[in-house]
Amino acid sequence: MTGRLSGHRVLVTGAGKGIGRETVRRLVADGARVTALSRQPDDLASLAEETGCDIIAVDLARLDDAVAAVTAALPFDALVNNAGITSLEPVLTASMANFNAVMAINAAAPLRLAQVVAGDLVRRGKGGVIVNVSSTAASVGLPDHAAYCASKAALDAITRVLAVELGPHGIRSVSVNPTVTLTPMGQLAWSDPAKSGPMLGRIPLGRFCDPGDVAGVISFLLSDDAAMLNGVSINVDGGLLVN
Numbered sequence: 454m455t456g457r458l459s460g461h462r463v464l465v466t467g468a469g470k471g472i473g474r475e476t477v478r479r480l481v482a483d484g485a486r487v488t489a490l491s492r493q494p495d496d497l498a499s500l501a502e503e504t505g506c507d508i509i510a511v512d513l514a515r516l517d518d519a520v521a522a523v524t525a526a527l528p529f530d531a532l533v534n535n536a537g538i539t540s541l542e543p544v545l546t547a548s549m550a551n552f553n554a555v556m557a558i559n560a561a562a563p564l565r566l567a568q569v570v571a572g573d574l575v576r577r578g579k580g581g582v583i584v585n586v587s588s589t590a591a592s593v594g595l596p597d598h599a600a601y602c603a604s605k606a607a608l609d610a611i612t613r614v615l616a617v618e619l620g621p622h623g624i625r626s627v628s629v630n631p632t633v634t635l636t637p638m639g640q641l642a643w644s645d646p647a648k649s650g651p652m653l654g655r656i657p658l659g660r661f662c663d664p665g666d667v668a669g670v671i672s673f674l675l676s677d678d679a680a681m682l683n684g685v686s687i688n689v690d691g692g693l694l695v696n
């Protein structure tokens with residue numbers, strides 16, 4: 454396959470559904486050889502059949518197992534840390550167990566996988582790219598989202614530290630920060646105009662993200678067209694956060 458990512462080996466986490474699944478489709482179309490990591494074997498089997506990607510079925514909550522599986526699949530030129538979860542609870546009663554579980558998947562696992570993939574790149578003397586899928590929630594306070602907002606702000610901070618430490622090795626690190634994205638679940642959650650209307654009213658472009666909007670930005674960030682982007686968080690939000 455030819456394309457702007459031709460010859461690139463990319464690992465995408467959380468690839469079974471939503472943004473991750475669409476990202477695998479886009480990266481394969483752009484020529485990359487993709488390994489899709491997710492939890493549900495059925496999701497991965499159908500994605501492999503559709504795109505020809507390689508697959509790793511593992512739960513990032515079992516981080517040692519995930520590290521072993523990713524280590525066995527090395528080398529990669531790039532890592533897309535896309536897997537993410539949330540836990541919606543009022544701040545006064547939020548459970549610490551749920552807070553820690555969200556931080557483990559959304560912040561600690563991306564850092565650990567970056568150690569594995571980028572550590573291998575450094576050892577081999579190769580450059581590469583790490584894209585962390587964050588959120589506009591990193592920059593604002595959303596009711597009931599203490600764990601999620603904290604985890605995405607932490608992920609942006611990790612991106613900046615990776616950029617500073619790994620830049621001298623030719624490894625770029627960037628975050629992509631979508632607003633509400635109409636994955637199948639998002640379409641259900643935001644189908645009621647009474648709920649979606651006020652939020653849409655704050656987005657100058659007047660619509661939510663499609664998974665393809667995010668996948669396209671990820672493909673660009675992985676490519677040499679983004680060769681001087683390092684340490685930044687790119688809001689994919691139709692202008693929401695500048696409004």
Ligand code: NAP
Nearest residue numbers: 467469470471472491492512513514535536537588633634
């Ligand atoms: P999604 O539709 O729920 O898909 C997430 C995928 O990640 C699923 O395949 C899920 O597997 C997998 N996953 C979750 N936890 C995992 C774990 N512990 N180990 C391995 N795989 C795991 O989510 P999405 O909406 O596409 O979100 C993708 C990323 O974008 C997340 O980081 C999210 O925070 C971010 N984001 C989403 C939106 C939005 O509105 N959708 C907005 C901004 C940012 P299962 O099917 O087993 O759960």
